[in-house]
Amino acid sequence: MGNHGSNLDDILAEDMHHWYNKFMKESPSGLITLFELKGMLNLKGMSQNAAGYVDQVFFTFDMDGDGYIDFVEYIAAISLMLKGEVNQKLKWYFKLFDQDGNGKIDRDELETIFLAVQDITRNRDIDPEQIVALIFERVDVNNEGELTLEEFIEGAKPHADIMEMLQKMMDLTPVLEIIVNGRDG
Template identity: 35%
Template structure:
């Protein structure tokens, strides 16, 4: 599905329907829109940055969109094809809580070792703070990325070993309103 054609094949539709939460008609509409925005059939890192800039005009979403791009680009090709795009969209908009948590964990686990270090989390939190810019007033205990990371580690790192496993992330996130709110941000929009 990396090369653009005007329509999805029946086989592509069947496969995407079985792998996502979208129906055939929705997939066809998303594909049409994807090709309109990405005539080559591939979304680039710069293209995703432009999308994020529209949603976050008061900050700089460049770093965050680059980090998200790496999670979208599951085959590490340097571009995101329609299958990668629609799979990520399906999880973020209609996936189960556990699917969303798994996707978010991949975003934080920068080196893919199955654990989140404080430095990996800091990289993401700094990118988020830079992206939201002046849009939100944060509580004092979250007024800097470092304070937010410390607060999250205190909550999530239950064995206090300086790393967060997926199980710790999953269980702790379900107790943290801001994490659950962020995971459910796209619910019902798509």
Template identity: 30%
Template sequence: MGNAKSGAVSKELLQDLKLNTKFTEAEIAQWYGNFQKQCPTGRISPAEFEAIYSKFFPESDAKTYAQHVFRSFDTNDDGTLDFKEYIVALHMTSSGKTALKLEWAFSLFDVDKNGYITKAEVREICQAIFKLIPRDKQAELPSDENTPEKRADKLWSFFEKGENERIAEGEFIKGVTENKDALRLIQYEPVM
């Protein structure tokens, strides 16, 4: 991965990231320095990622969700995140552009990476999301989404698909964009 062991980002990687993210050269260099300090090997393992992720959800079980997030970020399927995957993921999840975030959300829900989402995959991700919600907050949820199964059923109903049908990325993005409840159901953000 470029100059993974040295202290600077390779020019090739820097140009690639400047073209494909919102980050400036200075920001990329700063992220790289921090990445190198936190991950001297130049890679983040699933266990390291889970540990980092769990800090954002101290009152919850973030392990399953972190595993799915990690899978969606590991674009080359090598079982680790390198600096480029890390920065692209950071860009996609923090850019502010809804379309980018929804593209990432689709990849999160597409558990088997076949380009489609099934109801079973929606259920799997809703179960992982539900584990992020602290028990006291779960008790406050509306009755039609107070279990992972109900949450998945409610989300799936927005797409008007049968039990064994599937959703393509465009359908997913359109369905979530057109419905605030669907957008809320595909995520959980802790109150800080």
């Protein structure tokens, strides 16, 4: 996790009033729209996949589906990513990966998300093709070429290397730091 984890632990440890002020500074209305989130992340010049990934992240965070991320949803999402249980994180990852919403993820969906994450975070330590191949080799035991939520969770958890790669690939610390500290922060 490097020093990103300690920065976000410090951020979360700050009192809620300070945390709320940071949120309101970036979004004075108290609500973040998808357009505002993309503006915060400064997505100019990003790939179509990266923009699509941000859409997925937004709709996953927008828990009540009203088209906005409010402060409560914002805190809940950050807490999940930083302190959530393994099963909770795997469910959240799965929801992000399942781009077409059919309840299953295939190789293309997984690779598309991993490439998009790399485009946003600029972290290219792990080859997306390699992790996708490894996940499907170990987790897709019936060789259907797609995974259900249950297969994904039960298949990924016993493999420390897959869990570590997923955690590295899906580390949204740089994105959270942009949101929390502002574009210049």
